[in-house]
Structure formats: C-alpha cells, structure tokens
Amino acid sequence: MQPDQIATDAIDIWTWSLDADTGQLASFSELLSDDETARSARFIHDRDRRFFIVGRGRLREILATYGERIDPCELTFDYNGHGKPRIGERHGLGLHFNLSHSADLAVLAVSLHYELGVDIEEKKALQEDVAAHFFSAKERASLQEVPVDRYLDHFYRCWTRKEAFVKAHGAGLSLPLDAFDVTFGEEDAPRLERLEGDPEAPVTWSLFHMQTPPNFAGAVAAQTFGNTARLRYR
Numbered sequence: 001m002q003p004d005q006i007a008t009d010a011i012d013i014w015t016w017s018l019d020a021d022t023g024q025l026a027s028f029s030e031l032l033s034d035d036e037t038a039r040s041a042r043f044i045h046d047r048d049r050r051f052f053i054v055g056r057g058r059l060r061e062i063l064a065t066y067g068e069r070i071d072p073c074e075l076t077f078d079y080n081g082h083g084k085p086r087i088g089e090r091h092g093l094g095l096h097f098n099l100s101h102s103a104d105l106a107v108l109a110v111s112l113h114y115e116l117g118v119d120i121e122e123k124k125a126l127q128e129d130v131a132a133h134f135f136s137a138k139e140r141a142s143l144q145e146v147p148v149d150r151y152l153d154h155f156y157r158c159w160t161r162k163e164a165f166v167k168a169h170g171a172g173l174s175l176p177l178d179a180f181d182v183t184f185g186e187e188d189a190p191r192l193e194r195l196e197g198d199p200e201a202p203v204t205w206s207l208f209h210m211q212t213p214p215n216f217a218g219a220v221a222a223q224t225f226g227n228t229a230r231l232r233y234r
C-alpha cells in the first residue's frame with residue numbers, strides 16, 4: 001500500500017465510461033482472468049459483453065494503483081456467498097471496494113478501512129409502482145407526500161441508498177428491503193434510520209450522497225462504526 005494513495009478517512013470514488021474503441025477493448029480484454037473472460041463470453045448482447053470487459057479491466061487497473069508492483073492482470077478476487085467480490089487475501093492490500101454500473105457509466109468506491117457498497121442508477125421514468133415492491137412502509141409513506149414533479153429524484157435517492165446499503169452489507173437479496181429505512185428527503189442528511197434486529201445499525205453504517213451526471217443518481221454506504229468519513233472524487 002502506498003501511504004499517500006488514500007487518506008484514512010477518505011472513500012475514493014472513481015467514475016468512468018464503459019464505452020471503448022476496439023483498441024481499448026482489446027487492451028482491457030488482456031487484463032481479465034480466465035473466469036472473467038469466460039463470463040464475458042456468456043453475455044447475449046455484444047454491448048453487455050463490451051461493457052463488462054471495460055468495467056472489469058478498468059477496475060483492475062485502478063485497484064492495482066493502490067499497491068506496489070501489482071500487475072492489474074495478476075489481481076485475484078474472492079467472492080462471498082452472495083457474489084460480492086473482494087481483493088484476494090494473497091495481495092495483502094487490505095482494501096475494500098465495490099463497483100456499480102448503469103447505462104454506460106461505471107463507478108468504483110475504494111476504502112482502506114470500511115466495508116463498502118456503491119450504487120449508480122440512470123434516472124428513467126417508472127412504468128409501474130416500483131416503490132410498492134421494494135421500499136419499506138415508512139419510505140412508501142414519505143414518498144407519497146412528495147410533489148409529482150419531484151417524485152423521480154426522491155425515488156432514485158431512496159433506491160440508490162437502499163441498494164448501496166444492501167451491497168455494503170453483502171447479503172445480497174437475502175436482506176429484505178423492507179427490513180431497513182433510509183432517509184431521502186431534500187433536506188435530510190443521508191442516513192440509515194433503522195435495521196430490523198440491529199438497533200446500533202444507524203451508528204455503525206454511514207450513507208453518502210454521491211455526485212453524478214444530472215441524469216443519474218448515486219449513493220455510497222460504508223460500515224464506519226461511528227467514525228467520520230468523506231467521499232474523495234478521483
């Protein structure tokens with residue numbers, strides 16, 4: 001680890017386009033492991049395959065900059081039981097990271113100390129009442145109070161904060177989405193307000209609003225154990 005690479009209280013945020021020309025795509029392909037190459041070949045749509053290659057390739061390039069003499073193509077990942085990747089133990093990097101992608105954008109959060117989740121979503125008009133399926137009773141009630149012209153912004157703030165928390169927690173879809181509440185009002189600081197069965201969770205976990213292009217929404221969740229942390233845009 002290069003000590004100046006990451007401040008202890010900082011969560012680094014990296015954003016990049018998943019669009020790449022043929023030459024860049026070939027370079028990123030060379031960085032992938034055999035299992036990643038096999039996964040890329042299973043995508044039905046060519047665009048999804050290209051985006052996956054650029055996402056993983058750039059992820060490897062960035063993570064390698066946090067170590068000394070680490071070759072991006074030599075990085076190995078371990079996966080928890082729900083598919084959450086972490087850097088292989090053997091690298092001794094002791095870094096946490098999480099990746100998200102939406103449309104043609106990827107975002108990566110990196111921390112020296114804290115378990116992380118990140119989510120970015122392109123804001124698209126909703127075809128159905130998605131909140132009824134995914135949000136908690138308290139979140140649904142709050143959303144009903146929101147004026148129609150601001151509904152979508154509130155909806156995506158809530159969605160990305162919930163998704164970032166699920167991803168930080170690492171339990172994937174086994175964590176019921178109505179078992180926790182997040183804040184998402186314009187005036188409210190991002191916060192986990194409740195997690196069923198864990199009264200300490202609002203202190204243990206921090207939520208952050210993440211800057212994105214205007215047609216996207218983004219959030220980061222980190223297990224900060226009450227410590228102060230901040231996002232640092234790279």
Ligand SMILES: CC(C)(COP(=O)(O)OP(=O)(O)OC[C@H]1O[C@@H](n2cnc3c(N)ncnc32)[C@H](O)[C@@H]1OP(=O)(O)O)[C@@H](O)C(=O)NCCC(=O)NCCS
Nearest residue numbers: 082083084085099100101119134159162163167170172173
């Ligand atoms: C992986 C998951 C957590 C998120 O998927 P997603 O929103 O489609 O995808 P994102 O782009 O945000 O993140 C994908 C990346 O997260 C990482 N990831 C994979 N499994 C993960 C897990 N269990 N926890 C955290 N991160 C995970 C991977 O790096 C993955 O990138 P890859 O596809 O290139 O390998 C998945 O379990 C899921 O589908 N969750 C949806 C839960 C939901 O219904 N949320 C509603 C919120 S209100």
